[in-house]
Amino acid sequence: MAELTTDRIPLIAGNWKMNLDHLQSIAFVQKLAWALKDARFDFSTVEVAVFPPFTDLRSVQSLIAGDKFELTFGAQDVSEHDSGAYTGEVSGAFLKALDCKFAIVGHSERRGHHAESSETVGSKAAAAIRHGLVPVICVGETAEDLETKGASAVPVEQLEIALAALPKSVEIVVAYEPVWAIGSGQAATPEQAEDVAGKLREVIGRSLGADTAKSTRVLYGGSVKSGNIASFMRQPNVDGALVGGASLVVDEFAKIARYQSHVGV
Ligand code: PGA
Numbered sequence: 001m002a003e004l005t006t007d008r009i010p011l012i013a014g015n016w017k018m019n020l021d022h023l024q025s026i027a028f029v030q031k032l033a034w035a036l037k038d039a040r041f042d043f044s045t046v047e048v049a050v051f052p053p054f055t056d057l058r059s060v061q062s063l064i065a066g067d068k069f070e071l072t073f074g075a076q077d078v079s080e081h082d083s084g085a086y087t088g089e090v091s092g093a094f095l096k097a098l099d100c101k102f103a104i105v106g107h108s109e110r111r112g113h114h115a116e117s118s119e120t121v122g123s124k125a126a127a128a129i130r131h132g133l134v135p136v137i138c139v140g141e142t143a144e145d146l147e148t149k150g151a152s153a154v155p156v157e158q159l160e161i162a163l164a165a166l167p168k169s170v171e172i173v174v175a176y177e178p179v180w181a182i183g184s185g186q187a188a189t190p191e192q193a194e195d196v197a198g199k200l201r202e203v204i205g206r207s208l209g210a211d212t213a214k215s216t217r218v219l220y221g222g223s224v225k226s227g228n229i230a231s232f233m234r235q236p237n238v239d240g241a242l243v244g245g246a247s248l249v250v251d252e253f254a255k256i257a258r259y260q261s262h263v264g265v
Contacts, residue, residue, distance in 0.1 A: 008215065008216075008217050009044075009045070009047050009217075010045075010046045010047070010217070010233065010239050010240040011048075011049060011173060011217050011219060011239065011240035011241075012046060012048050012240055012241055012253075012256055012257045012259075013048075013050075013051060013074075013102070013173075013219065013240065013241065013242045013243065013247075014048075014049065014050045014051060014243050014247025014248075014253055015051045015076065015104065015107070015221075015242055015243065015244050015247060016050065016051055016052050016053065016056075016076075016247060016248060017076070017109070017244060018053060019053075019248055020052060020053070020056065020248070021053075022055055022058070025052045025053075025056035025059055025060050026059050026060075026063055028050075028248075028250060029050060029060055029063055029064065029069070029071065030063065031250045032048075032050070032071065032250050032253065032254060033069040033070075033071060035250055035251060035254040036048065036254055036257060036258070039254065039261075041254075041257065041258060043070035043071075045260065046240075046257060046259075046260065047072060047240075048071050048072070048257045049071065049072040049073055049101065049102060050071060050072075050073050050074075050247070051073065051074050051075065051076050051102070051104055052073065052076075054075060054090055057073070057075060057095070057098045057100065058098060060073050061073070061098045061099050061100075064099075065099065072101045072102070073099075073100060073102070074095075074100050074102025074103055074104065074133070074134075074136065075090065075095045075100050075102070075103045075104070075133075076103075076104050077090070077103065077104060077105065077107075077110060077124070078090060078091070078092045078095060078103035078105060078127055078128050078133065078135075079091050079092070079124070079127060080120060080123035080124045080126070080127045081127070082127065082130070082131075091127075091131070092127045092128050092130060092131030092132075092133050095131065095133060096131045096132050096133060100133060101133065101134055102133060102134045102135070102136050103124070103128040103133045103134075103135055103136070104135075104136045104138060104175075104242075105121050105124040105128060105135045105136065105137055105138070105162075106118070106121035106124070106125075106137055106138045106139065106158070106162060107138045107177075108138065108140055108177060108179045108182060109182075112179075117161075118157070118158045118161035119161060119165075121137065121138075121158070121161075121162045122161060122162040122164060122165035122166070123165060125137050125162055125163075125165065125166060125172065126165045126166055129167065129170055129172075134171050134172060134173060135172050135173070136172075136173040136174075136175055136219075136242065137159065137162050137163075137172060137173070137174050137175065138175045138177050138221070138242070139154075139155035139156075139158040139159050139162070139174065139175070139176060139177070139200070140155055140158075140176060140177040140178045140181075140182075140221075140222070141153070141154040141155055141178055141179065141180075142154075142179045142180060143179070143180035145179075146178065146180065151178065151188075151192050151195065151196050152195065152196045152199045152200075155176055155196055155199075155200060156199055156200065156203055159174060159200055159203045159204075160203055160206075160207065163203065163204065163207035163208060164207065166207070168208045168212065169208070169209070169211065169212060170208065170212065171215075171216075172204075172208075172212075172216055173216065173218075173219060174200050174204065174216060174217075174218045174219070175218075175219040175220075175221050175242040176193065176196050176197055176200055176218065176219065176220055176221070177220075177221035177222050178192075178222050180222075181221075181222025181223050182221070182222045182223070182244060183223070183244060183245060184222075184223055185223050186223055187222055187223035187224060187225075187228055188220070188222060190228075190231040190232050190234065190235050191235075193220040193232055193235060193238055194235035194236070194237055194238060197220065197235065197237035197238050198237040200218055201213050201218055201237055204216050217239035217240055218237055218238060218239055219238070219240040219241055219242045220232045220235075220238050220240075220241055220242070221241060221243065221244070223245075224241040224242075224243045224246060224256065225246050225252070225256070226246070226252055226255035226256050226259075226262075229241060229256045230259050230262055233259050233260075241256065243256055
């Protein structure tokens with residue numbers, strides 16, 4: 001088993017999906033930053049990132065830079081190509097130019113609605129890295145996979161394929177998101193999240209080496225709320241959460257980010 005450390009800075013990431021336009025994004029990020037500031041949130045102990053739609057990124061960048069907020073941000077997807085005749089796609093170079101830190105790749109909604117294979121997810125992760133972005137690589141099993149193959153087989157295979165395209169010494173984030181848990185109100189148990197996160201860390205170790213396995217943040221995602229975040233964060237291999245629905249409510253998302261104040265409650 002990969003060695004466990006406590007020096008990975010947890011990441012609480014809000015995936016807005018196709019919600020909030022650029023004007024709404026400004027109001028939201030302002031309120032979020034103020035809510036955390038009012039609570040004397042320490043950004044050196046937990047990183048808080050938002051993932052708005054592409055059309056919001058410029059507004060979010062200007063606000064965060066102008067007001068010196070400590071929030072980070074990323075895009076919900078990135079093209080596997082750098083430039084050219086790819087109508088509708090967005091290059092990692094453009095995202096980097098907007099100061100994006102992260103790009104989500106392989107979210108189950110992209111895999112499902114756009115038939116993205118794990119090979120494509122690997123190419124997108126490689127493109128993100130080429131442009132200096134940190135890919136947030138999402139993997140997870142469907143309800144049917146869970147029943148027929150158990151929880152870890154599909155995410156492990158998806159991650160093995162995606163990592164095959166990457167250089168060894170690299171910053172990535174991995175998000176374990178059981179498809180059946182996304183938007184369903186039915187989160188995985190903390191034990192399942194820990195078990196799969198541990199196996200994913202082993203995949204990272206085999207593919208990218210022990211150091212990268214040790215430093216990579218593995219998130220859990222799927223119906224994370226302020227009421228269950230602490231139970232996931234107590235797991236040694238879970239280093240944060242990818243939050244969908246609950247990331248659209250300022251106070252709830254701020255409470256999730258402040259899980260340290262309710263760990264043990
Ligand atoms: P959820 O979504 O928190 O609404 O379940 C998680 C995700 O899709 O990243």
